[in-house]
Amino acid sequence: MTEPNFPADQATDADIDFRSLPKVSLHDHLDGGLRPATIIELAAEAGHELPSTDPAALGQWFRESADSGSLVRYLETFDHTVAVMQTRDALFRVAKEFVQDLAEDGVVYGEVRWAPEQHLRGGLTLDEAVEAVQAGLDAGVEEAAADGRPIQVGQLITAMRHADRGQEIAELALRHRDKGAVGFDIAGAEDGFPPSRFKDAFTYLAENQFPVTIHAGEAAGVDSIADALVSGRALRLGHGVRIAEDIQVDFSPEAPDAQPGAGQEESGVAMVTLGRVAAWVRDRGIALECSPSSNLQTGAIAPFGEGIESHPFDLLYQTGFKVTINVDNRLMSGVNLSDEYELLVETFDYDLDDLLEITLNAAEAAFLPLEEREALVEYITEGFQAHAG
Template sequence: MTTSPLDLPSIALAPKVLLHDHLDGGLRPATVLELAREIGYDELPADDVAAVGAWFREAADSGSLVRYLETFTHTVAVMQTASSLERVARECAEDLADDGVVYAEVRFAPEQHLENGLTLDEVVEAVLRGFEDGAAQAADRGRRIQVRTLVTAMRHAARSREIAELAVRFRHRGVVGFDIAGAEAGYPPSRHLDAFEYMRANNAPFTIHAGEAFGLPSIHEAISFCGTDRLGHGVRVIEDITLPVGADPAAAAFPDARLGDVANYVRDKRIPLELCPSSNVQTGAVASLAEHPFNVLARLRFRVTVNTDNRLMGDTTMSRECKVLVDQFGYGWSDLERFTVNAMKSAFIHFDERLAIIDDVIKPGYAVLIG
């Protein structure tokens, strides 16, 4: 047997695990346009599929998280009915499965989908139906995927405890965790301590967007005060790591790296980093892909994972994110397998379920590609 080439078609065949993907950031451009026409929403900046897709990508390439988040005004606007939520979730599951994703945790903020009178529970129920239908349709085509949900609270709002209760209420129906998201600056995670305490009291996991637009203090609060199980992005933990002057970010090892207290804690505790390479550049968290700290963190054995964040805004897929890392840092199949296993180990489903996917799906899948 021979090793498969590390090109996009081969990477698309590899089993992949996705932990950080926003439902309202992953719509198909055609779906945005069709749903807008159905409800008479006339605020879209373009009126054909190609132009809509291009606009989202260009608008998200501003280098500002605040500007990046403004693009969601349009996607959220067309996701205000049960049928539209079901459709978006169904297509999300199908698209991920077609890209070789075998397990995904897709997050969304139920509080943003209430404008047409839906309740929080009705919003979640519609999304869960969509994921179930999408996974079933993918299975009919020979593509198997498990999709689970994280419910997100907006950090600038005051409903985080209510959303945490929603997460626990649906914990045995497809919701596996809780998250907070939105602009970081001025909205520290410690403002939502009651929500995190509620999750811990109910033995329920959660992740926190931290260390993206805001730096090390955001990460410190998320882990030390809030007790997060994972870091959404967390890319700026690199600010607590000192490398020799002139060190190459693409090097194979960093023996002289010095870690500060926060970085050591994140690594020692094996706190997963939900890294999103292309998105981190779009939002300005990282200056360029060449300077992305993914490789430094991976070589220093942090628990790094590869993620898409927002597939529409980034015009990306899991396969493309993996290919970006292969091209930038020279990774091989064994590296991609390690990142995938990292992600599966870090998922919010139970241990035996995680182990089954690693042993029965991920390892055999990579064994075929490695040859």
């Protein structure tokens, strides 16, 4: 397939209807994507106290609390969302609305990650929790299709890093393969809880040919990424932005007219040298599930600078890494995927060709059979061509 080369006059922010572009969402947490109004209604039913019972004020509270520069503080906001997701009806509703919001945003394929072990306080079993979410996802997909917004969604069954239920959750994921579960993940506090804690579970998954993505390179550095690749056999990296710590960029002043990637020096030629881990990730096309706004909020890009322009996304993109665009947690960051597309266009001057390439990175990294990935690539490409008109 030959990718289209869109006219330059289609590249400006004003020319792009970001929501109409067909998008792929690989890194999106179910408990980080609730509607504030839904949280308020479910909290009233559960008797859970919230910081506010006004939807606008509650949404603002989540965004301000998450915008601390600390992953630990960021994760604390989930105490409220998880608290209202403890019954079958609540899980069904949240999952259904999750799909509705994805489809409204132009997402045509999404993988929804969540940790069933955190949703058992109301008496559900692990399997009942997964079945409730799948029923909600199916209902959302059916409703979106009826509205002319086709979307396909799969579950990423997640184990919490600080718990000791890795093998149990891996077995849960396998019980639900072919019934909605498409992959496995570990999440939670990364620093101090390496993937090697779940080594046996990852071996079990590999023996059963079940794909794995691992949060790595967000709150910890290159060693965490290496462990995800070795102990976890990760096919994708959740965030993975700190792989840039294994990249050395040197500048030569010999060609002052050169145009280095965004975030680099304004003049000169950038000479890029990859470390062994970075080279392994790039050369094998291991996708990076980058979430620009979230990465700024949690301090994941602090080693590279303070603002979004310091995000290594463009460095990684320009040097051939399989970068993808994601939201991580729509509620906490106050963004959808269209917003993240627009943010990258504004920050790095990307055009439709860039956005298509990055979107196809995600489609090709989806935990789908080859034939379905090829069909998804074709569908997305046609959608971008229709946008270019």
